[in-house]
Every structure is written in structure tokens, then in C-alpha cells.
Amino acid sequence: MEKPEVEHMSSDDVERTDKHHVVEALPDAVKTEAGVVLSVDQGGSSSLHLAKDGHVTQEWHKGVGKINETNSINVLMMALGGLLWVPMTSFIGRAPTLFWSNLLGLVFSIATAVSPNFTTFYAMRALTGFFITSSQTISIAFIRDMFFFHERARKIGLWALLYIASPFWGPLVGNFVLGGTNKWEDVFWVCVGVCGLDMVLILTFLDETWYNRDIPFDQQPSRGQGFMSRMSRITGIWELKCRDYYYKTVFESFKRFFLTLTKPALFIILVAYLLFFAWAIGINITTAILFSTPREFGGYGYSYNGVGFLYFSPIVGIFLGEVFGHFFNDYLARRYVRKHDGVFEPEARLPMIYVSSVTMIGGLVLLGQGLYHHLSPAAIIMGWGMHSFGIMTTSVAVSAYVIDSYPTAAAEVSGWSNFARAIGGFSVGYFQQPWGAKVGYGVSFGTQAGIVAFGVLLVILVHRFGHSLRIKAGPIQ
Incomplete structure (x- = not known):
């Protein structure tokens, strides 16, 4: 055709x-x-x-390109926010960091919904992204604190299901809201509602999970069991009372965070992860615009509701990826331990990425050809779902690998994982659509598939030499 x-x-x-x-x-x-x-x-x-x-x-009176910059700045600030929230967990605790950042995120979400002009809207979108990103940045640290080694891969899988699906749930719900009310403000009031629900859950269930095992049991600070005692730990009052001997200093926290990135195995695997994840944002941009473009001008002519239904494609792919990875990750770990006389190495997590790369590369190629030749929406749906399946299973493998490699620095490695995801998505937001329009979507998505293949080569490098790289670099102090 x-x-x-x-x-x-x-x-x-x-x-x-x-x-x-x-x-x-x-x-x-x-x-x-x-x-x-x-x-x-x-x-x-x-x-x-x-x-x-x-x-x-x-x-x-702004062009669509200008309006879309608010999305890119939001993603950028989500990447940069993690550079603050992760060190904060080391000097004021996990719970206070999550509580105060989400509270401020709720405030800026409300400000976004009531923005009177574009300048205010732009600034509030940036600030919302900066504060609200703490949940996704430090959540793996909570998982590391609360669950045993053999439980973590599955718990990370459940977390990844929610996190990776979230960029698609937003447009899905947003398009349905626009289809029903035709008011952009209503979309952001839904965001306010979600942030408000987060605060309710935090106040209802959250507690400080960090336990300093360097301090003997009989010298651990007392943790009361009542509601007010828990609130003191959520708001940081308890942490301030014992921070001199229980938590790190501000300088030590930031130093430890940035030294984490000097570990070669960690750095290489995160570069590969950036190359894998960035294109998920590009697909979001391209398909949404082309499917909402009228047929008279080469699009698919979908209504708001039609575009909303389209976003079920990646969500289903992510769900299937969780079901598959839930069992396959444990199988890979058990198989490795059985073949190596009971010894486990973090590199045992990486073969999952080889399986994932098949669906990521195939999905990108199918998407590009479908958009280029204006094929049936079924081709787009299948390609998008395949790519999302691969992104889901890859994310679990990468997250499990970095935590298993550096278990004492779970917050730090998860923070850099979030940075790799977000910074790639931020950059793609600026060039994805003009690139595809200039060279053709078959070429642009084919190039993206090639970049994913290059990322697999980096994974092979870590799989083969990761153990020796970790030994030479030493632990994170």
C-alpha cells in the first residue's frame, strides 16, 4: 500500500x-x-x-507545539526531582520525604487546574512534576525495606505494573473526560483528585520503613504504636529527634547518591534502560496526534473517546507483561541457583531482557510500518501492545538487577533508574513528531528499533562482565 x-x-x-x-x-x-x-x-x-x-x-492563542512543551517540562522536572528526593530519604527518612513532597504536589496540581494564563500553567506543570515524582522515585526503597530477597522480584513487578501503566492511564482518562465535558480544566481536576487520594492513603497506611541495622537492637529509638506516634514519623518529627545518630548527614546523603553512578555495571545498564524506555514516550506523542488528525489530512479521525479507547492497547500489553514476568523472573532465579550450586548472582535477572527485546523491536517496527502505510488500527494496537509488554518485563529485570547488585543503596539506584526513564522521555518529546513527519514513520520507528538493539548489546556486556565490574568497583559506601 x-x-x-x-x-x-x-x-x-x-x-x-x-x-x-x-x-x-x-x-x-x-x-x-x-x-x-x-x-x-x-x-x-x-x-x-x-x-x-x-x-x-x-x-x-498558542500553537500545539508550544502547548506540548508543558508536557516535556513536566517530564524533565520529574527526572530532576529524583535528584533531591532520593538523598532526602537518607537524612530525613522515607515517610517524611513522601508525605511533604506529595502534599506540595497536591497544592501545585490545584494551581495547575486554576491557572489563569499560559505562563502560570507552564510553571505549575513544572512544579507539579518536580514534587509528585517522589512516589515513583523512592518506592523501590520501600519495597527493599519491607520484603525479603525472594519476594522482591514479584513485588517490583506489581509496582512496575502500576508505574509503567500510569503514563497511559492519564491520556486514557483525560480523553474520556474531554469527550464528556469539553473542558481541559476538568482533566486537571481529575489529577487533583488522584493526588488527594494519594494523600489519604499516605495518612491512612504510611509509616517509616527505614531501620538502621548498624545500631544494636537495645539502642534503637522507640517507635510508638498509636496514631499520633505514626503521624510524628510521617511528618518527620520523630526523625528530627534521632537524626544525629540514626540518619546520614546532608553531605553524606548527596555524596553517596552521586557516587552510585560511578559504578560501571550500574551506569551501563541504566544507559541501556534509557535507550529502551525513551521510545514509549515517542509512541505516546505520535499515535495520539495522528489518530486525532482528520482523515482528510492523513490521520485516522478519531474522537476524544476513540483516542481514549486506543490507550487500552499499551495497558493490556503491560498487564500481560506482568503476568508473564511474575512467573518467568522467579523461574530464571531458581534455574540459576540450581545450576550454580545454590549461588545467586544479580546477572541472573538479565536474560529476561533478551526475551523483552524481541517484542520491543518487533512492536516498534510494526508501529512504524502501520503509521507509514496508514494500515488498519489493528496493526497499531498490536505493535503498541507488543512494545509495552517488552517495556514492562524489561523494567522489572532492570530494577531487580540494580537492587540485587547494590541492596544497601536501594533508594539511590532506584532514583537513578527513574532519572534514566524520565530524561529519555523528556528529550524524545521535542523531536519525535518532527522527525517522523520529515523522514517517514517507517524510518523513524525503524531507527528506534535499531537503537533498542544497540541497548541489548550493552545488556550483553553487563551480563558477561557485570560480576567482575562490580567486584572491581566495590560496594556503595
Whole structure:
């Protein structure tokens, strides 16, 4: 099937659009329920016009490229936030870090929903990302504190199911909200509700999980059992009373965090993880735009609700990945221990990535060809689901590997894992769509598949030499 004749916007066109002060009316023939119409030449000028219900852009007179920058800055701040929250767990404790960062995240979520102008909206999106990221950044540290070694892989799998599905649940719910109310503010009020629910769960169930095993049992600080005692640990009052001998200093915490990245095995596997995960964000951007573009201009002409249903594809893939990995990760560990006389090495976690790479690479190729040749949505759904399956199983393998390699620095290694995920997604958000429009989605997604294959070579390197690299580099002090 030949690629349809579709004219795509260049980045220069988007910038010119951002300077327009009036949103032009659409011809009746192209008014749809979709989000945007890409690159229509009329009267010799190429510009981005909005569909009938493109509320945010109509309200602030900004091009879609400019509006999408708020998503990229949100992802960037999620990456940078972890550089603060992880060290904080070492000098004020896990629970206070989670409580105060989520409380401030809730405040900035409310501010986002009531933003009166684009500048305020942009700033609030950035601050929300910075504070709300603590949950995903330090959560593995809680898992490490609470569960035994043989339980961690499955618990990390359940965590990964929720975390990796979250970037898709947001657009899914958001599109349904827009389809029902046609108000962008309502989407962010849903975000406020989710953040509020987080706070309810924190106040109801959270407690400080860090236990300093260097201190003898009879010298451990007393932990009361009542509600007020638990609240003192959540808010940091208890931690402040005993921080001089129970927690690290601020300098030691930040030093330990940044020294973690000097471990070669950890650094190499996280670079590979960045190369794997970044394209999940790219798929999010490309498919959402093309499926909401009217058929007259090369898209699929989906309504808000239609795009919302489309997001079930990656969620189902992630769920199937959890079911598969739930058992296969334990099988790999048991098999390794049985073949090595009861000795376990963290590198036993890595073969899962070889299996995952098949679905990640295959999914990217299928997605690219489906978008390039404008194939049936079934091809997009299958490719997206395959890639999400691979991302899910890869994330569990990487998280389990870094924790098994450096079990005394669970917060630090999970923080850098989050940084690798988020910083890759931040960068892709700026070039994914113009790249695909310029060279064709078959080429752009094929190149992404090649980059994933290169990441597998890095995994092979760690699989083969990881043990010796860890021994030479020594433990994290």
C-alpha cells in the first residue's frame, strides 16, 4: 500500500503558529471531534489550525507545539526531582520525604487546574512534576525495606505494573473526560483528585520503613504504636529527634547518591534502560496526534473517546507483561541457583531482557510500518501492545538487577533508574513528531528499533562482565 499524500508541519511552521494572535476558523469540511489538524496549506501560508474543540490552544492563542512543551517540562522536572528526593530519604527518612513532597504536589496540581494564563500553567506543570515524582522515585526503597530477597522480584513487578501503566492511564482518562465535558480544566481536576487520594492513603497506611541495622537492637529509638506516634514519623518529627545518630548527614546523603553512578555495571545498564524506555514516550506523542488528525489530512479521525479507547492497547500489553514476568523472573532465579550450586548472582535477572527485546523491536517496527502505510488500527494496537509488554518485563529485570547488585543503596539506584526513564522521555518529546513527519514513520520507528538493539548489546556486556565490574568497583559506601 502506498503512503498517503499527507503534508506534515515542520518545526518552523509550528513556531510561526505560536506567534498567531487569532485562531482561524476551520472550514466546515474539516471540523471534527479530534484534537488537532496538521499542516494545511491555504492561500500560500502553512499553519496549524485547531479542531472545533481544541480548548487550551483557543484560550491562550498558542500553537500545539508550544502547548506540548508543558508536557516535556513536566517530564524533565520529574527526572530532576529524583535528584533531591532520593538523598532526602537518607537524612530525613522515607515517610517524611513522601508525605511533604506529595502534599506540595497536591497544592501545585490545584494551581495547575486554576491557572489563569499560559505562563502560570507552564510553571505549575513544572512544579507539579518536580514534587509528585517522589512516589515513583523512592518506592523501590520501600519495597527493599519491607520484603525479603525472594519476594522482591514479584513485588517490583506489581509496582512496575502500576508505574509503567500510569503514563497511559492519564491520556486514557483525560480523553474520556474531554469527550464528556469539553473542558481541559476538568482533566486537571481529575489529577487533583488522584493526588488527594494519594494523600489519604499516605495518612491512612504510611509509616517509616527505614531501620538502621548498624545500631544494636537495645539502642534503637522507640517507635510508638498509636496514631499520633505514626503521624510524628510521617511528618518527620520523630526523625528530627534521632537524626544525629540514626540518619546520614546532608553531605553524606548527596555524596553517596552521586557516587552510585560511578559504578560501571550500574551506569551501563541504566544507559541501556534509557535507550529502551525513551521510545514509549515517542509512541505516546505520535499515535495520539495522528489518530486525532482528520482523515482528510492523513490521520485516522478519531474522537476524544476513540483516542481514549486506543490507550487500552499499551495497558493490556503491560498487564500481560506482568503476568508473564511474575512467573518467568522467579523461574530464571531458581534455574540459576540450581545450576550454580545454590549461588545467586544479580546477572541472573538479565536474560529476561533478551526475551523483552524481541517484542520491543518487533512492536516498534510494526508501529512504524502501520503509521507509514496508514494500515488498519489493528496493526497499531498490536505493535503498541507488543512494545509495552517488552517495556514492562524489561523494567522489572532492570530494577531487580540494580537492587540485587547494590541492596544497601536501594533508594539511590532506584532514583537513578527513574532519572534514566524520565530524561529519555523528556528529550524524545521535542523531536519525535518532527522527525517522523520529515523522514517517514517507517524510518523513524525503524531507527528506534535499531537503537533498542544497540541497548541489548550493552545488556550483553553487563551480563558477561557485570560480576567482575562490580567486584572491581566495590560496594556503595
